[in-house]
Amino acid sequence: MGAIYRREIGAFFTSSIAYVFLAVFFIITGFFFTLGNVASASSNLSQVFTVMFIISILLIPILTMRLFSEEKKQKTEQGLLTAPVSLTSIVLGKYFAALTIFLIAVSIALIYGFILSIFGTVAWMTLLSNCLAMILVGAAFIAVGLFVSSLTENQIAAAVGGIVFLLLFFLIDLLASFIRVPWIQSVLYELSFYSRYYEFTCGIFNLSSVLFYLSTAVLFNFFTVRVFEKRRWS
Amino acid sequence: MIEVRNLTKHYGDKKAVNDISFTVEDGEILGFLGPNGAGKSTTMNMLTGYISSTSGKVLINGVDVLEDPIKAKTNIGYLPEIPPLYLDMTVKAYLNFVFDLKKSKLPRRSHMKDVMALCKIKDVENRLIKNLSKGYKQRVGLAQALVGNPPVLILDEPTVGLDPKQMVEIRTLIKRLGKNHTVILSSHILSEIQAVCDRVIIIDHGVIAADDTATHLSEQVTTDHRVIARIEGEKAEILQAIRGIEGIRYVRADMEREKGIWEYEIEAEPGRDIRRDINAIAREHAWNILLLKTMEMTLEDIFLKITMGEQVELGKGGTK
Incomplete structure (x- = not known):
């Protein structure tokens, strides 16, 4: 796992995807931070975190798109799959590499908090639990993006597929409000990524939400492993 | 292993x-x-x-x-x-x-x-x-x-x-x-x-x-019954003489290697060594044999034969 993790981190930077990802992430969150916090003298970062959630939907699939699709296209997966490593460690190596880049992106919030603390008091606990929530959402989103990437050998298809997948998760609330059947509605609300995240931005720490994001991450990583198992056995 | x-x-x-x-x-x-x-x-x-x-x-x-x-x-x-x-x-x-x-x-x-x-x-x-x-x-x-x-x-x-x-x-x-x-x-x-x-x-x-x-x-798959010979003499006569040998399947001369010396490809029935017969007719007509060799099959021939679906009789060794 270590070898794959290190190679992927290196590849993120040589392929400049990491730079593009981080730059866009910082520019957009920085824009809302400047307008919503610095210019309007507010220490409430919840708007910045809401924006983070939305741009993650668009940016995470770009981060994960090449992880498996490129391997397939360049025929390098044959090297990985015939090496003495398990499928799980191949998938997790790539997963944690993407998660690391995402952690770097989210940690910008700590710098925003530090800037605000110069001018006033910052609710650090809320900020940290917001960061944690963003990381958990990212952990789930990256697993989804990685899964889509393992399905295709076309990077663009992987990115678009990932965005559509994540948008569906995001729009579950909207869908739920249209469906009048109560039990379907309650199931869909339970599956909502955003309303769980919204709780965090309001300062509510809900353990079941933590478990929800973590189990999504585990489930999709498991699916990715299955994709490779299946390909081997077909 | x-x-x-x-x-x-x-x-x-x-x-x-x-x-x-x-x-x-x-x-x-x-x-x-x-x-x-x-x-x-x-x-x-x-x-x-x-x-x-x-x-x-x-x-x-x-x-x-x-x-x-x-x-x-x-x-x-x-x-x-x-x-x-x-x-x-x-x-x-x-x-x-x-x-x-x-x-x-x-x-x-x-x-x-x-x-x-x-x-x-x-x-x-x-x-x-x-x-x-x-x-x-x-x-x-x-x-x-x-x-x-x-x-x-x-x-x-x-x-x-x-x-x-x-x-x-x-x-x-x-x-x-x-x-x-x-x-x-x-x-x-x-x-x-x-x-x-x-x-x-x-x-x-x-x-x-x-x-x-x-x-x-x-x-x-080396075959004694297929030989290549270079014989000095009148082509038509030689061809006819060779055809006269018992058990000959075909013979052909496509190439004049040197002046008056043609190369003959001769195939007899399998298992029949015809080199002595060729020598015999040459002595009889006073032709000079300048080359006589059996046609060995290269791996190339074997490969083609096997993959073209032609049956090659190989030893029982490992052939399936």
Whole structure:
């Protein structure tokens, strides 16, 4: 796992995807931070975190798109799959590499908090639990993006597929409000990524939400492993 | 040691590999020969655990590839048909990655040096793989198979894309590796197999068409009843005289090798040695025989014969 993790981190930077990802992430969150916090003298970062959630939907699939699709296209997966490593460690190596880049992106919030603390008091606990929530959402989103990437050998298809997948998760609330059947509605609300995240931005720490994001991450990583198992056995 | 037992792979209805069995001993170099699409790469992919078999077993040094894949793969160095190279890495970084991936316990620095020296890629170690020529890429591919010094090497067309000089070098290298490795290499270049391999398996339409030593294979089909002769004399008379020999199937003279000397291709019934008869008629007419040899079949002929579906009568040795 270590070898794959290190190679992927290196590849993120040589392929400049990491730079593009981080730059866009910082520019957009920085824009809302400047307008919503610095210019309007507010220490409430919840708007910045809401924006983070939305741009993650668009940016995470770009981060994960090449992880498996490129391997397939360049025929390098044959090297990985015939090496003495398990499928799980191949998938997790790539997963944690993407998660690391995402952690770097989210940690910008700590710098925003530090800037605000110069001018006033910052609710650090809320900020940290917001960061944690963003990381958990990212952990789930990256697993989804990685899964889509393992399905295709076309990077663009992987990115678009990932965005559509994540948008569906995001729009579950909207869908739920249209469906009048109560039990379907309650199931869909339970599956909502955003309303769980919204709780965090309001300062509510809900353990079941933590478990929800973590189990999504585990489930999709498991699916990715299955994709490779299946390909081997077909 | 590699043991393959009743290996079969179906893709839907198509049988890519159909019930093949063979064993490769330690220190043996086995050549895998067959036309494109015969099932060579499929077989190799099954040996290395890249794809599963529909039925049958592969044992690498006694370990089943499907039951304990990680342990089995530790023993294998694999060069696939398209080398698995990360184009945006330098040669050195890539080989180090493979070293880590294989969790090799060898001393890294000296091992890397050895492998790069063996494959003659030391001079490009800091270049990006995407900027290398095909020949260098192929050699980097070979190098990644050698990293970790696995006892079994499986090489799928290792000399593709190399120039003739590099081909000879790689063949010499494979031969040298064969002394303390078990090697399977596939190729459709017959001279290569003949030069490198101890044993040849010809595979066609997913089944083993022949399994024998390279020399044995060509010996088996050497034919005393087919001879080439250069005889000095009137062509028409000679042809007629030869046709008069008992048991002649055909004779033809296509080429005038020297002035007044034609080359005759003569085939008699199988099992009939006609060299003495030819000598006899030459003496009778006072013609000079300047050359007389039996037509030996090269591996090329055998290969064509076997894969064209023509029956070649081979020894019972390993032929199926």
